[in-house]
Amino acid sequence: MTETEAPAETVSTARRTLLEARDLRVEFASRGRRARAVDGVNLAVGEGEIVALVGESGCGKTTLARTLLGLEKPTAGTVHFDGRPLKYGSKALKEYRRQVQLVLQDPTGSLNPRHTVYEAVAEGPRIHGLPDEADIVNSALSRAGLRPPERFLLRYPHELSGGQRQRVVIAGALALNPKVLIADEPVASLDASVRGEILALMLKLRDELGLSALVVTHDLGLAWNIADRVAVMYLGRIVESGPVEQVLTAPRHPYTQALLSVLPESPERVVLTGEPPDPTRIPGGCRFHARCQVLASGKAAEAGVDARCRGELLDILPASATAQAACYYADATG
Amino acid sequence: MTLLELDDVSVTYRIASGEVPAVRGVSLSLDSGAALGVAGESGSGKSTLAMALLRLLPRDARVGGRILLGGEDVLTMKWGRLRAVRWAEASIVFQGAQHGLNPVRRIGEQIAEPMLVHGLAKPDQADKRVAELLGQVGMPAWRAQSYPHELSGGQRQRVMIAMALACSPKLIIADEPTTALDVMVQAQVLTLIKDLVAEHDISLIMISHDLSVLADVCGQLAVMYAGRVVEHGPSREVFHDAKHPYSRALAAAFPTVGDPVSRLAPKGLGGDPPDPMHLPSGCAFHPRCPIALEECSSLDVELWPAGDRRSAACVHVRAKEEAS
Numbered sequence: 001m002t003e004t005e006a007p008a009e010t011v012s013t014a015r016r017t018l019l020e021a022r023d024l025r026v027e028f029a030s031r032g033r034r035a036r037a038v039d040g041v042n043l044a045v046g047e048g049e050i051v052a053l054v055g056e057s058g059c060g061k062t063t064l065a066r067t068l069l070g071l072e073k074p075t076a077g078t079v080h081f082d083g084r085p086l087k088y089g090s091k092a093l094k095e096y097r098r099q100v101q102l103v104l105q106d107p108t109g110s111l112n113p114r115h116t117v118y119e120a121v122a123e124g125p126r127i128h129g130l131p132d133e134a135d136i137v138n139s140a141l142s143r144a145g146l147r148p149p150e151r152f153l154l155r156y157p158h159e160l161s162g163g164q165r166q167r168v169v170i171a172g173a174l175a176l177n178p179k180v181l182i183a184d185e186p187v188a189s190l191d192a193s194v195r196g197e198i199l200a201l202m203l204k205l206r207d208e209l210g211l212s213a214l215v216v217t218h219d220l221g222l223a224w225n226i227a228d229r230v231a232v233m234y235l236g237r238i239v240e241s242g243p244v245e246q247v248l249t250a251p252r253h254p255y256t257q258a259l260l261s262v263l264p265e266s267p268e269r270v271v272l273t274g275e276p277p278d279p280t281r282i283p284g285g286c287r288f289h290a291r292c293q294v295l296a297s298g299k300a301a302e303a304g305v306d307a308r309c310r311g312e313l314l315d316i317l318p319a320s321a322t323a324q325a326a327c328y329y330a331d332a333t334g
Numbered sequence: 335m336t337l338l339e340l341d342d343v344s345v346t347y348r349i350a351s352g353e354v355p356a357v358r359g360v361s362l363s364l365d366s367g368a369a370l371g372v373a374g375e376s377g378s379g380k381s382t383l384a385m386a387l388l389r390l391l392p393r394d395a396r397v398g399g400r401i402l403l404g405g406e407d408v409l410t411m412k413w414g415r416l417r418a419v420r421w422a423e424a425s426i427v428f429q430g431a432q433h434g435l436n437p438v439r440r441i442g443e444q445i446a447e448p449m450l451v452h453g454l455a456k457p458d459q460a461d462k463r464v465a466e467l468l469g470q471v472g473m474p475a476w477r478a479q480s481y482p483h484e485l486s487g488g489q490r491q492r493v494m495i496a497m498a499l500a501c502s503p504k505l506i507i508a509d510e511p512t513t514a515l516d517v518m519v520q521a522q523v524l525t526l527i528k529d530l531v532a533e534h535d536i537s538l539i540m541i542s543h544d545l546s547v548l549a550d551v552c553g554q555l556a557v558m559y560a561g562r563v564v565e566h567g568p569s570r571e572v573f574h575d576a577k578h579p580y581s582r583a584l585a586a587a588f589p590t591v592g593d594p595v596s597r598l599a600p601k602g603l604g605g606d607p608p609d610p611m612h613l614p615s616g617c618a619f620h621p622r623c624p625i626a627l628e629e630c631s632s633l634d635v636e637l638w639p640a641g642d643r644r645s646a647a648c649v650h651v652r653a654k655e656e657a658s
């Protein structure tokens with residue numbers, strides 16, 4: 001199933017890497033223990049590429065996104081932008097954030113209710129001391145689909161609908177002419193009929209401005225809708241990644257298979273029991289083995305890999321554009 | 335047997351600047367043991383409708399029409415009878431479980447409370463019943479000793495469902511029961527709700543903006559827009575072959591992974607859901623409708639038969655039916 005002819009793959013391998021996590025680890029102290037929120041991640045976002053990072057809450061996807069933005073310092077490993085390692089001095093970070101912008105989930109929470117649309121979008125350019133603030137704001141608003149911009153400049157967030165508010169947040173990010181957007185659940189708090197429009201906007205920004213994006217989400221439908229590549233995260237690690245068509249139609253990792261199987265409409269459900277485990281107690285062997293349906297069904301034992309699943313640590317997946325899964329069973333059965 | 339019947343139910347909020355028609359003439363019925371999904375976006379009136387069923391709306395809301403629960407009109411019920419009906423005959427699971435629980439009281443006490451208040455269990459039997467209920471929602475009995483903050487979001491939602499089951503109601507109303515939950519936990523909770531409905535012969539009204547989830551759990555589906563039901567019918571058919579352009583858009587908003595049509599092609603509707611205070615003239619959907627005709631801006635179409643056990647409120651549906 002890995003031999004699927006995918007032209008998208010050849011395109012994505014040719015892309016120049018813009019933002020990259022190299023063997024990234026982020027640990028926190030949590031009630032006297034160490035929580036390994038990000039536990040060895042390699043991930044690259046190419047120029048003009050939309051990558052979806054999917055996983056359940058607590059898997060470390062938001063911590064990874066924050067670390068890529070420089071909001072969190074890695075315990076080990078590095079973040080690279082445009083081939084150079086990220087520096088954590090305040091001047092270097094300020095410059096970095098012109099290139100890499102964040103779009104948050106809840107536009108109501110991320111906009112100041114007492115700031116007009118103009119002030120909200122002008123904040124970034126003002127901090128960076130850019131000239132022609134008004135022009136920048138106008139063009140950012142129209143690129144975010146708020147046309148004509150004059151109609152929105154003096155409005156307050158409460159006068160806008162949810163979809164319009166999210167467009168203002170996106171306009172605020174666009175005002176600095178970034179190269180990469182990192183969007184954390186960009187449509188989760190929006191009405192169903194408005195979601196599609198915001199996602200279409202992200203695709204359009206990619207096509208017209210060549211903008212790259214890392215979209216953090218738990219929604220596989222969203223990945224199917226807009227992403228070129230998807231990375232599935234479980235308990236601090238990427239367990240499967242590759243072109244969306246391949247990973248989401250022929251998943252190889254049992255966790256990805258389970259995630260896809262619980263979508264409405266899918267024929268055979270694999271409902272994993274329990275909540276995602278605790279990053280302060282990452283199991284030995286394959287970190288998924290305690291919940292793995294393939295191991296539980298005895299199929300891993302048939303393939304002779306069950307001992308490795310339980311006891312042998314897996315290699316960290318490289319930041320490759322081709323489809324790959326961190327699973328002994330998938331490796332053994334092809 | 336019909337358990338619940340809504341007859342031309344309307345809800346109007348009176349606020350300082352005028353009247354807000356949140357629900358505008360909804361008629362629906364639900365058989366015992368059946369599940370009805372109500373779909374719609376914010377402002378569609380779906381949550382207002384759910385609250386109206388048990389008269390849980392604030393005082394500035396005026397409710398019209400009839401809501402018959404087991405033949406009794408909820409709207410004209412005496413206060414004492416209404417109190418008995420809440421929890422014991424019908425209970426609600428609200429969205430955002432974390433806010434529904436008292437943070438300083440143990441889970442077990444909170445599940446036992448409705449039973450004790452309604453005299454359905456003596457204090458010494460309550461613990462046993464709580465353990466039983468926790469078992470039904472797939473949680474160990476020792477969890478009765480936990481406080482809400484010690485539970486995950488999915489577990490808290492299970493506790494809310496256990497509370498709703500406590501007095502063995504005939505009807506459960508679930509308002510966005512899985513919205514804030516992860517996919518895997520959502521699947522667990524939905525499976526739980528489906529099993530409970532099937533095993534205990536409970537009727538269910540489930541409210542959500544996600545048509546795919548509703549189609550999965552409920553047999554019947556009603557799609558609401560601007561306070562009205564715009565489409566009604568068997569859920570699979572409504573989801574896969576919607577007659578109303580709004581239901582079609584809602585169904586397309588949640589793509590099927592693997593479907594080449596939706597790959598790199600997110601679908602949405604232009605514009606925003608209407609403000610109930612300033613509803614568009616004619617069909618309330620016409621400003622966003624991709625197939626609106628000129629007459630739609632002045633003509634408000636009622637629900638019209640649209641095939642076997644189906645109905646939709648759209649001129650195109652009416653034209654087709656009249657032709658045949």
